[in-house]
Amino acid sequence: MIITDEILTAYLDGELTVDEIADVARQIDSSPELTRRVKDMRRNDASIAQAYHAIDSKPMPAGILDMLDKFPESQKTVSEEETPTVLPFKTKPVMRTQAPIWQVAMAASVMLFVGLGAGRYLVPPPSSGGASAEKILAQQNTGIIGPENEMFAVLEHQPSASPVTLAAGGDTVVLPSMTFKTGDDRYCRAYSVIGQKSTSQNVACRMEDAWIVKISVGSAGASAAENGLYQTASGEDNSAVTAVIRGLIKGDALSADDEQKVIQKNWR
Amino acid sequence: MTTTAEQWRDDIVALLPRLRRYCYSLTGSAVDADDLLQNTVEKALSKYDQFQQGTDLDRWMFRMCKNLWIDEWRSRRVRGHTIDPMDSQNEPWIDGETVQENKLGLRDVQTAMDKLQEEQRIIVFLIIVEGYSYKEAATFLSLPIGTVMSRLARARKALEQLLRAPEQDASYDIGGMDAPGRLQ
Numbered sequence: 001m002i003i004t005d006e007i008l009t010a011y012l013d014g015e016l017t018v019d020e021i022a023d024v025a026r027q028i029d030s031s032p033e034l035t036r037r038v039k040d041m042r043r044n045d046a047s048i049a050q051a052y053h054a055i056d057s058k059p060m061p062a063g064i065l066d067m068l069d070k071f072p073e074s075q076k077t078v079s080e081e082e083t084p085t086v087l088p089f090k091t092k093p094v095m096r097t098q099a100p101i102w103q104v105a106m107a108a109s110v111m112l113f114v115g116l117g118a119g120r121y122l123v124p125p126p127s128s129g130g131a132s133a134e135k136i137l138a139q140q141n142t143g144i145i146g147p148e149n150e151m152f153a154v155l156e157h158q159p160s161a162s163p164v165t166l167a168a169g170g171d172t173v174v175l176p177s178m179t180f181k182t183g184d185d186r187y188c189r190a191y192s193v194i195g196q197k198s199t200s201q202n203v204a205c206r207m208e209d210a211w212i213v214k215i216s217v218g219s220a221g222a223s224a225a226e227n228g229l230y231q232t233a234s235g236e237d238n239s240a241v242t243a244v245i246r247g248l249i250k251g252d253a254l255s256a257d258d259e260q261k262v263i264q265k266n267w268r
Numbered sequence: 269m270t271t272t273a274e275q276w277r278d279d280i281v282a283l284l285p286r287l288r289r290y291c292y293s294l295t296g297s298a299v300d301a302d303d304l305l306q307n308t309v310e311k312a313l314s315k316y317d318q319f320q321q322g323t324d325l326d327r328w329m330f331r332m333c334k335n336l337w338i339d340e341w342r343s344r345r346v347r348g349h350t351i352d353p354m355d356s357q358n359e360p361w362i363d364g365e366t367v368q369e370n371k372l373g374l375r376d377v378q379t380a381m382d383k384l385q386e387e388q389r390i391i392v393f394l395i396i397v398e399g400y401s402y403k404e405a406a407t408f409l410s411l412p413i414g415t416v417m418s419r420l421a422r423a424r425k426a427l428e429q430l431l432r433a434p435e436q437d438a439s440y441d442i443g444g445m446d447a448p449g450r451l452q
Contacts, residue, residue, distance in 0.1 A: 005421035012424075013395060015402050015417070037428065045396050051377040052397045055292045056285060061302045064309050068281055072273035072311050090335050184401040205399065212399075215285060243282040 003027055012041055014185045046208045053144055053212060145204060145211040155189055155204060155211045156267070157250060160259060171195065176251040179262070180245070187267050188214070188248055190241070201241045205248070206267045215244045270321060280312065286398060287329055293393050294337045296378045304340070308333040327408060328331050380430035388423035391416055 001007065001023050010016050011024045028034045067074070095136045145151045150166055158164050163175040176191040188205035204211040254262065262268075271279070287308065291301035312319075312329055319328070356401055394400040394408060396417075402420075406413045 005425050006417050008423040009424050010402075010417055013402065013420075025367075040428055040432065041424055044424070044431050046376050047431070048381070048392065048427075049397050051374045052289045052393070054295055054374060055288060055298050055301060060284065060288070061306060062303075064284070064306050067306075068311060069311055070275055071277045072316065075273075075313060075316060149346055172413075182399065183404065184399060185316075186399060189436060207399065242283075243279060 001027075008034070008037065008041070011043070013040065040230045042208065046210075049212070050144055051208060056144075056213065067087070145213065147209065152211060155206075157263060159256065159263065160189075161256075179259045180253045181251065182248045183250045185250075187262060188245075190245060203241060203244050203248070209256075214248070215241055217241050273316065276319070277315065280309065280329070283329060284309075284390075286326075287333060289397060290330060290393060291337075291374060293381070293389070293397070294334065296382070304333060304337055307336050311336065324408075376431060380427055383430055384423055384426060387424060388419050388426070391420050392423050392427075395420055400416075 001020065003024060007016070007020075007024060010067065011028075016024065028038055146156075151174065154164055154166070155176070158174070158176050160176045160178055163173050164175060166172045172193060172195045174193050175191050176192060178190045180188055180190075182188055182205065186205050187208065188203055189211075190201070190203050193200045193202065194233060200216050202216040203214045205214055206212075284305075288301060288353065291304040291308070292298060295301045295304055308329060311332055319325075341387050381392070390409065391405060394405045395402070400408065402413050402416050405411075406416045409416070
């Protein structure tokens with residue numbers, strides 16, 4: 001096979017057949033020029049992904065979360081008035097002050113929420129109240145989990161359904177709940193992070209030598225003990241997380257044996 | 269299956285991180301990205317009654333987002349207003365240590381991405397940043413898979429040159445354009 005730029009790019013993205021991959025890999029191994037190009041392209045890919053995922057570490061603006069929180073009730077009022085005017089862009093950075101409702105204490109050094117729905121609810125159910133109903137949206141420590149992060153080792157090595165307590169997180173427990181493969185043959189894991197004052201459901205996918213957090217949906221005000229470890233991890237119907245998993249998954253989740261094998265192969 | 273307003277809202281919530289990164293890729297500024305995201309979500313919610321069941325929400329919102337950014341850029345050009353989106357003063361949240369650890373900095377990446385054609389940039393975003401398969405990207409963009417692959421190949425080749433020696437890019441014609449041009 002002649003290595004064109006298209007073939008090389010398809011090789012990088014795992015879009016070739018097994019035989020084609022073997023052929024291309026052989027040619028790359030025997031060509032210093034191709035080896036250098038592949039190395040450069042992989043570095044570029046990782047840098048680009050990392051650059052744009054950097055915004056994940058910035059808290060989601062409270063105004064956006066508020067808008068979604070109030071929908072669809074807010075539209076009943078709006079529809080009787082004029083269509084809302086689009087806000088002007090700012091030319092200087094503004095350090096937005098978040099409303100107290102979004103300010104959730106850091107449960108551990110590894111997780112800081114910015115919020116998205118308390119459990120399955122964006123808006124707490126009318127019957128709920130008190131601390132356990134405190135709502136939050138999305139989360140802050142999304143983005144890239146690299147080898148320097150304690151969570152990296154958990155995602156790399158901890159089997160599903162085996163909780164582990166983070167050394168840096170006090171009583172924070174991480175529980176991987178499932179592993180699955182995506183349409184483009186990457187591995188992703190769903191996991192819960194359960195702290196004393198908050199819990200979260202997360203999905204992260206492995207890319208190069210890091211895990212990219214695809215979504216994190218948290219709830220605050222309920223301790224790990226109140227939630228019950230396994231109930232939190234598997235008992236809640238978290239629609240936002242489920243939607244992300246449905247959008248990514250190819251086939252079924254990996255069995256325990258298959259998961260163990262891929263862990264041993266370092267997710268190759 | 270009919271989607272309720274609450275389910276539709278939850279779908280937007282699930283889309284938020286991806287949409288936000290798309291805003292970031294368009295604007296090159298976290299501050300502008302969040303303003304664009306807010307405007308996009310606000311406009312989407314206001315148009316819920318016009319949203320037809322079965323419409324691809326992702327495409328619907330990405331298109332809305334891009335059109336809002338086009339409007340904003342046109343407005344800025346009329347006002348003669350420009351900012352350096354990579355001015356570090358505009359990105360106070362970026363951890364300097366994290367940037368330093370990157371093999372390539374945010375500024376390098378954004379500068380190179382700005383020189384790609386729009387049709388290349390969106391494919392780089394979908395496949396390299398968001399991990400779409402070629403088939404998913406082709407469906408999203410209503411393009412043949414072969415076109416997706418060839419555009420991505422051209423983009424990667426351009427990025428090879430741009431990220432290897434950005435100071436030499438003046439002599440390398442990749443058919444790219446300046447920031448306002450990306451909004452075609």
